[in-house]
Amino acid sequence: MLSIKNLHAGIEGKEILKGIDLEIKAGEVHAIMGPNGSGKSTLSSVLAGRTAYNVTEGEVRFNGKDLLEMSPEDRAREGLFLAFQYPVEIPGVSTINFLKTAINEVRAYKNLPPMEAKDFLKLMKEKQALVELTTSLANRSVNEGFSGGEKKRNEVFQMAMLEPTLAILDETDSGLDIDALKIVANGVNKLRSKNRSFVVITHYQRLLDYIVPDFVHILYNGKIVKSGTKELAIEMESKGYDWIKKESAEA
Amino acid sequence: MNVIEKIPPTEKLVAEFQKVKGSLIGFSALREKAISEFERLGIPNRKNEEWKYSDASALFKNELQVGKLGSMNVQKKDIEKFLIPNLNASVVVLVNGIYSEEQSALKNIPKGVVVSSFAKAITEKSEIVSTHFSKYANITGDAFVALNTAFATDGVFISIPDNTIVETPVHIINIISTQEPSLLQPRFLFIIGNNSELKIVESFDAINSNTKNVCNSVAEISIGKKSKVQYYKLQNDCSGVHLISSVNVHQQKDSHFDTNTVTLNGDWVRNNLNIVPDAEHCETHLNGLFITRGNQHVDNHTLVDHRKPNCESNQLYKGILDGKSVGVFNGKIFVRRDAQKTNAYQSSKNILLSDDATINTKPQLEIYADDVKCSHGSTTGQLNEEAMFYLRSRGLGEESAKNLLLFAYAGDVIEKIQIESLKIYLEELVNQRLKK
Numbered sequence: 001m002l003s004i005k006n007l008h009a010g011i012e013g014k015e016i017l018k019g020i021d022l023e024i025k026a027g028e029v030h031a032i033m034g035p036n037g038s039g040k041s042t043l044s045s046v047l048a049g050r051t052a053y054n055v056t057e058g059e060v061r062f063n064g065k066d067l068l069e070m071s072p073e074d075r076a077r078e079g080l081f082l083a084f085q086y087p088v089e090i091p092g093v094s095t096i097n098f099l100k101t102a103i104n105e106v107r108a109y110k111n112l113p114p115m116e117a118k119d120f121l122k123l124m125k126e127k128q129a130l131v132e133l134t135t136s137l138a139n140r141s142v143n144e145g146f147s148g149g150e151k152k153r154n155e156v157f158q159m160a161m162l163e164p165t166l167a168i169l170d171e172t173d174s175g176l177d178i179d180a181l182k183i184v185a186n187g188v189n190k191l192r193s194k195n196r197s198f199v200v201i202t203h204y205q206r207l208l209d210y211i212v213p214d215f216v217h218i219l220y221n222g223k224i225v226k227s228g229t230k231e232l233a234i235e236m237e238s239k240g241y242d243w244i245k246k247e248s249a250e251a
Numbered sequence: 252m253n254v255i256e257k258i259p260p261t262e263k264l265v266a267e268f269q270k271v272k273g274s275l276i277g278f279s280a281l282r283e284k285a286i287s288e289f290e291r292l293g294i295p296n297r298k299n300e301e302w303k304y305s306d307a308s309a310l311f312k313n314e315l316q317v318g319k320l321g322s323m324n325v326q327k328k329d330i331e332k333f334l335i336p337n338l339n340a341s342v343v344v345l346v347n348g349i350y351s352e353e354q355s356a357l358k359n360i361p362k363g364v365v366v367s368s369f370a371k372a373i374t375e376k377s378e379i380v381s382t383h384f385s386k387y388a389n390i391t392g393d394a395f396v397a398l399n400t401a402f403a404t405d406g407v408f409i410s411i412p413d414n415t416i417v418e419t420p421v422h423i424i425n426i427i428s429t430q431e432p433s434l435l436q437p438r439f440l441f442i443i444g445n446n447s448e449l450k451i452v453e454s455f456d457a458i459n460s461n462t463k464n465v466c467n468s469v470a471e472i473s474i475g476k477k478s479k480v481q482y483y484k485l486q487n488d489c490s491g492v493h494l495i496s497s498v499n500v501h502q503q504k505d506s507h508f509d510t511n512t513v514t515l516n517g518d519w520v521r522n523n524l525n526i527v528p529d530a531e532h533c534e535t536h537l538n539g540l541f542i543t544r545g546n547q548h549v550d551n552h553t554l555v556d557h558r559k560p561n562c563e564s565n566q567l568y569k570g571i572l573d574g575k576s577v578g579v580f581n582g583k584i585f586v587r588r589d590a591q592k593t594n595a596y597q598s599s600k601n602i603l604l605s606d607d608a609t610i611n612t613k614p615q616l617e618i619y620a621d622d623v624k625c626s627h628g629s630t631t632g633q634l635n636e637e638a639m640f641y642l643r644s645r646g647l648g649e650e651s652a653k654n655l656l657l658f659a660y661a662g663d664v665i666e667k668i669q670i671e672s673l674k675i676y677l678e679e680l681v682n683q684r685l686k687k
Contacts, residue, residue, distance in 0.1 A: 049644070071643070073646050073648050082644050091659065093656065097655070101647055106646040109646070142641075
């Protein structure tokens, strides 16, 4: 589904990703862990198409297509979804209007007719329940005045609405208390399927207790320095990142 | 090479006044005074601080006809397209500044309320007209007010007695329709008694209009105690027209004045809004939205002169500028020594969509009282990149993401409109305008 080969990328002339290789197959959940500044958020930004980042080397293929050539909207229309670490507040744009436009533009890309209003509302109701998001929140402007937890739930709600094939969760656990974390993780788990893959980017192992990954990768200094299964995350938690830093300094 | 001696436009207009003054009805002394003020002030150019960014003299480089106007063959069906859908309103039509009895249709006018042509009011309501005419619009400080006052012959007169609510809005349609380059000068006088209400919608609409036409309108609004006036100005169907407008409002105790100026078209537009809350506990809300493109020039000048204590004024002006268009916002607030406990707020926000668009924004607060709350803010920027990326990352194309954000941005101003059908109409106009 997603194939990253020797990806080098940076911002304002500074190289942050220094050769990432990653293969993700349909239905798999990959966790990417790493200390601050290791390049976790750069990776999600590059995959989603944030223009401030420059790719200097390497390639990314998404379902066989060159992902890096696509505009952010075409990546979304092809089935990529990024749950933002810091979802932006957009006053004056209603969540309903925004999602209706998004869904219909994705449908138009796939040569499907616009969704009927009543089907859309039914879908909204169903998906809101998934993350226990109240109707009043969905009726408000996008993320405006939302608490940290509500913003993250709104991200997962949007993911559920757009039904991507690959979802990237960028530090979705940051700023969440344990109850909010459970709700968000629960929502994500309900969306897991054999056709949908996840990249879960996190600093802490805690989230992975609730969203159990198939694979865990440790990102350090712009490279994946270790890969393994969920046990690696537990090992990381007990040993801390200093262990990795030391090991890669010695190498 | 032929050398044609050009008479400067100010002198030409003064000479024109001398020629026609015998035919102007009423106020002969005032008119003489006004024309001499006009002559003294002259048509303002960039050297005049108030016109620094808007060179009005450029509009008068062409020979403009005054008075004798050409094409006035405006049909009912021409007017229909300027009606606002679902707005149940009294419709007053001015064609080139002249009140058209034939095209106008008044509705639900309560007893004692007068809605008529200004020309008719000069003769039939001379007492009340002379009490208020030229009392709020200053001929000594503004050349265009002076010019309009000297020539003022027609326009709209409204008077409302005490304790009278005019539920049905009055929609004034200013039709500009002359092929000969002309100077049109409608005059408006609205006198609202105590404890009464009025809603005005004014639109400027061009039909086969010469692109050199200048419409110089002056309105005076006197609002009695505890009265409420809403005044909406819509400049949309007026491509190719030059508009200069001066709205002068005098507020008495406990009165409210809410206004919203929406400019979507018009080649060159200058809106002056001068408000005097002249007694305690007045409320004033001034809102404006302008969306410009091409070579459009839109200038909004506001002045709120707080003279008495315990009043509140709020201003929100927003601009979206594209192409090589130029926007100006100049907001002056005076808080005089007696005006303690004044709350005065002003905000001017602008988005530039192109590198060639320009906005000049200048807040001017002059505060002479010590116990007041006043603030102003001015921002100019581009579209929020982070919001654009967020929307696009959900599958919205660049255009629709941009439209959604701009519509939300403009929506802040439109939201303040209190007539539902007008609000819906404007939302639709703004939406269409942003898509182009």
